[in-house]
Amino acid sequence: MADPGKRRAENVDGPFYVDTTCIDCDTCRWMAPETYGRLGEMSAVTRQPGDEAARVRALEALVSCPTASIGTAPRVPLGDVPASFPLPVTDDVLHCGYHHPSSFGAASYLLRRPGGNVLVDSPRFAAPLVRRLEELGGVSTLFLTHKDDVGDHERFAEHFGCERVLHVADADGPLRRVERLLEGEDPVALGEGLLVVPVPGHTRGSCCLLVDDTYLFSGDHVAWSVRLGHVYAFRTACWYDWDVQIASMERLAGHAYRWILPGHGRRWHGTREETAAEMARCIAWMKTM
Numbered sequence: 627m628a629d630p631g632k633r634r635a636e637n638v639d640g641p642f643y644v645d646t647t648c649i650d651c652d653t654c655r656w657m658a659p660e661t662y663g664r665l666g667e668m669s670a671v672t673r674q675p676g677d678e679a680a681r682v683r684a685l686e687a688l689v690s691c692p693t694a695s696i697g698t699a700p701r702v703p704l705g706d707v708p709a710s711f712p713l714p715v716t717d718d719v720l721h722c723g724y725h726h727p728s729s730f731g732a733a734s735y736l737l738r739r740p741g742g743n744v745l746v747d748s749p750r751f752a753a754p755l756v757r758r759l760e761e762l763g764g765v766s767t768l769f770l771t772h773k774d775d776v777g778d779h780e781r782f783a784e785h786f787g788c789e790r791v792l793h794v795a796d797a798d799g800p801l802r803r804v805e806r807l808l809e810g811e812d813p814v815a816l817g818e819g820l821l822v823v824p825v826p827g828h829t830r831g832s833c834c835l836l837v838d839d840t841y842l843f844s845g846d847h848v849a850w851s852v853r854l855g856h857v858y859a860f861r862t863a864c865w866y867d868w869d870v871q872i873a874s875m876e877r878l879a880g881h882a883y884r885w886i887l888p889g890h891g892r893r894w895h896g897t898r899e900e901t902a903a904e905m906a907r908c909i910a911w912m913k914t915m
């Protein structure tokens with residue numbers, strides 16, 4: 627629970643506030659940009675929700691905050707918001723919310739598939755979310771883009787009996803016990819329309835999941851930057867090798883997709899041609915860094 631005693635002075639007056647435990651993960655700012663902004667090194671409420679839709683989005687961000695740094699005083703009832711996750715992004719892609727603190731608040735997604743749903747990276751194992759995932763048909767596969775965004779993977783695997791998939795180069799310690807460890811740098815088919823593309827760089831075992839030549843679940847490999855105004859990679863959060871990551875980006879650019887759905891950073895979507903142009907721009911930018 628957020629602590630009103632730690633309410634940041636930067637918040638505007640009103641019930642919603644961010645406290646000083648914020649880790650600056652950006653989640654609330656992209657989920658409810660009309661309410662939350664970045665002031666100093668953290669988020670703050672820059673405008674109180676002005677209507678019902680904004681209030682719901684502000685509460686969705688509150689529920690998703692990995693560190694429970696958002697609160698309301700006097701208390702604003704959560705109502706149906708906790709049970710509304712996962713939230714639709716498209717007909718078959720949903721945002722799980724309930725970001726996990728161990729992944730620095732990375733986003734995770736549910737991909738609905740006739741052959742069994744795929745959970746991409748791990749949110750918190752929160753009861754309202756788990757119940758909704760059950761209602762949506764459960765989870766057959768838990769695809770882990772890399773070792774940093776694994777969250778509550780053991781609890782999801784135990785509850786749903788799903789197969790976890792991770793590259794062996796990121797399988798440290800307990801992650802050695804995941805059901806399927808991928809090897810090498812060649813793409814691997816996970817099922818019809820599901821292709822894992824290894825993209826070492828951010829970590830040695832980073833992988834993207836390409837779906838139907840449409841969706842690219844990119845983990846922490848590539849995302850859209852509001853500040854730069856183009857698709858980019860995290861130069862200051864490259865834990866393995868930047869030159870290797872550039873080479874991975876060049877291989878990834880050889881595939882077609884329209885969406886980039888990252889763990890951190892913002893989503894991108896456009897036509898395949900526009901996305902290819904963004905990837906080329908990203909690679910050119912990376913070579914200047």
Ligand code: SF4
Pocket residue numbers: 644647648649650651652653654655668669687690691692693694695696731
């Ligand atoms: S979601 Fe929480 S931790 Fe992340 S930026 Fe917002 S207040 Fe801070």
